[in-house]
Amino acid sequence: MTVIQVENLGKKYTIGHQKGTRYQTLRDTLAHTGRGIVQRLRHPLSPNREIVDLEEIWALRDVNFEIKQGERVGIIGRNGAGKSTLLKILSRITHPTTGRVTLNGRVASLLEVGTGFHPELSGRENIYLNGAILGMTRQEIKRKFDEIVAFAEVEKFLDTPVKHYSSGMYVRLAFAVAAHLEPEILLVDEVLAVGDAQFQKKCLGKMDEVAQEGRTVFFVSHNMGAIGSLCNKVILLENGQISDNGETTVVITRYLAESIQNKSERLERLRYSGYGKQIRFSQIMLLSEDGNNVQFGEPIRYKLTLHADITFENLSIGSSIFDLSGICIGTLFTKETFSISEQQPLILELCIMNITLAPGTYYAGFSIGWGGADGRHDLDMIIGTPLFQILSFSSKNMIVSRWQTNWGSIVFCHATLSILERGIPK
Ligand SMILES: Nc1ncnc2c1ncn2[C@@H]1O[C@H](COP(=O)(O)OP(=O)(O)OP(=O)(O)O)[C@@H](O)[C@H]1O
Structure with missing residues (x-):
């Protein structure tokens, strides 16, 4: 009716x-x-x-x-x-x-x-x-x-x-x-x-x-x-x-x-205010065939271009992935550190492996800074790009081909089930 x-x-x-x-x-x-x-x-x-x-x-x-x-x-x-x-x-x-x-x-x-x-x-x-x-x-x-x-x-x-x-x-x-x-x-x-x-x-x-x-x-x-x-x-x-x-x-x-997408045309608009003063991301891209999609289970690779006005050392990258309701699915801080020289662009590749992100749409966020989860000082912070899709995948022992959103954003791929005890029939 x-x-x-x-x-x-x-x-x-x-x-x-x-x-x-x-x-x-x-x-x-x-x-x-x-x-x-x-x-x-x-x-x-x-x-x-x-x-x-x-x-x-x-x-x-x-x-x-x-x-x-x-x-x-x-x-x-x-x-x-x-x-x-x-x-x-x-x-x-x-x-x-x-x-x-x-x-x-x-x-x-x-x-x-x-x-x-x-x-x-x-x-x-x-x-x-x-x-x-x-x-x-x-x-x-x-x-x-x-x-x-x-x-x-x-x-x-x-x-x-x-x-x-x-x-x-x-x-x-x-x-x-x-x-x-x-x-x-x-x-x-x-x-x-x-x-x-x-x-x-x-x-x-x-x-x-x-x-x-x-x-x-x-x-x-x-x-x-x-x-x-x-x-x-x-x-x-x-x-x-x-x-x-x-x-x-x-x-x-x-x-x-x-x-x-509209916002990410200009990185500036995605930058947290007060950040990016002496060092900043100038380009952030997803490295994949078409720049938008990643097959389920494949590594997620980003190309990050950085510019600095003065020389910095011992920097690391922080990176998070968000779902479309803005919930942060996960974060990393790179173990590897790098230095950057004044006025010399630096291009990095960040690769996240063994990630079992469920099929769906996500976006990323990045920071440049010192330290990690135990204490971090960020110099630049951008959230909202790239936007990408995890494409579904079907195989005999995986059920990600028709993933439902209410199952969450992570597919628990590595799990075991074993019988601990079986009751004896009366
Ligand atoms: N009483 C009013 N007098 C004059 N203009 C109005 C009046 N009410 C709404 N408008 C105009 O009509 C348009 C739609 O407004 P409306 O409040 O319906 O949008 P909205 O989608 O609810 O926005 P928001 O998400 O900000 O609440 C706007 O351009 C607004 O300025």
């Missing part, structure tokens, strides 16, 4: 450029907590700010898609791609300029701090208010009440007006309410970023549960790990338009590969 149908959706904003102001993103809003919102409402554009120019922005344009019941949909895209605008339209906070949205079911959304919360009312009263908005009876809300309070961890503050809550408490309660009041469609924006890591994990678990119950979850995030673990489908927005829509790993891989 189709629960969300979006047709020719477009949203146009007209903005006036003034000196000293700019449009605030959701993240800005969150950073300033609920108080910031109130202040901005009380102080709309002050009269002495002169509007210089009017500009039209299409935050969304010609957006079409259909979501079936029980789908867990991730919305990804760069800053300003239109993700929050899409969620605001779906939750009827904003009206579209063109097109239409058809929703089939009760919607609960968690978009901005305090959406649906009344600041003067207590946590308890807001839970009932939100339940009522969602069309639940008092009895139904009562049944869910304790679960909501326990999940949000706000027992002690239940009778305090929510305007006194910290932004973390606000979000915890808002999430608990949205997820527990049995919406048929749950819309969640990045707001989870406000909570701590443990709470984020709890929220992801809860969203998973909601989806398992056959409800539809719509989730905007910049965290590819979270999108990857929760969503079975991903929509990629680019400049207000859908540029990809499909199976999670396929869309995420394409998106990350492109953004890393």
Whole structure:
């Protein structure tokens, strides 16, 4: 059954450029907590700010898609791609300029701090208010009440007006309410970023549960790990338009590969700030037939070109490999050391052997420095290139031809299984 149908959706904003102001993103809003919102409402554009120019922005344009019941949909895209605008339209906070949205079911959304919360009312009263908005009876809300309070961890503050809550408490309660009041469609924006890591994990678990119950979850995030673990489908927005829509790993891989590729055109952009002052990498390449792919089980070889402004001795290379969610899979510091002379480029080959990295997409990071794992001082550090694929491989005793991402990034190739004891039948 189709629960969300979006047709020719477009949203146009007209903005006036003034000196000293700019449009605030959701993240800005969150950073300033609920108080910031109130202040901005009380102080709309002050009269002495002169509007210089009017500009039209299409935050969304010609957006079409259909979501079936029980789908867990991730919305990804760069800053300003239109993700929050899409969620605001779906939750009827904003009206579209063109097109239409058809929703089939009760919607609960968690978009901005305090959406649906009344600041003067207590946590308890807001839970009932939100339940009522969602069309639940008092009895139904009562049944869910304790679960909501326990999940949000706000027992002690239940009778305090929510305007006194910290932004973390606000979000915890808002999430608990949205997820527990049995919406048929749950819309969640990045707001989870406000909570701590443990709470984020709890929220992801809860969203998973909601989806398992056959409800539809719509989730905007910049965290590819979270999108990857929760969503079975991903929509990629680019400049207000859908540029990809499909199976999670396929869309995420394409998106990350492109953004890393774009960045790695210039090594400078991947350099950690403050590094590379007197010695630096000037080129980093994967040595393989096509420069992009390595067969499973084959060594990974890099060509590193270094430049130095003064002579250095006893240097070593540090190198790590990351998966596409940014998790570091492993690191090495070379035992071999080298020296480099002033203004004389040095070209090195780094070879990592016996690496049983699972088929998939990865990227590397490198450092030049002194010392190793027991104490390291780095002089240059670049993370994000090269991006490469480990290609699958099939043989009789290996099962890496159809490797599943949830099996992890390392294939344990060398293992033994032996029978220690066999029970004698009674
Ligand atoms: N209320 C508004 N007034 C004017 N312009 C807006 C408004 N809301 C959004 N925009 C503009 O619309 C475009 C899309 O913004 P939106 O917040 O939907 O992007 P996003 O993908 O959610 O970004 P982010 O990842 O930074 O949250 C941006 O260019 C933004 O500046």
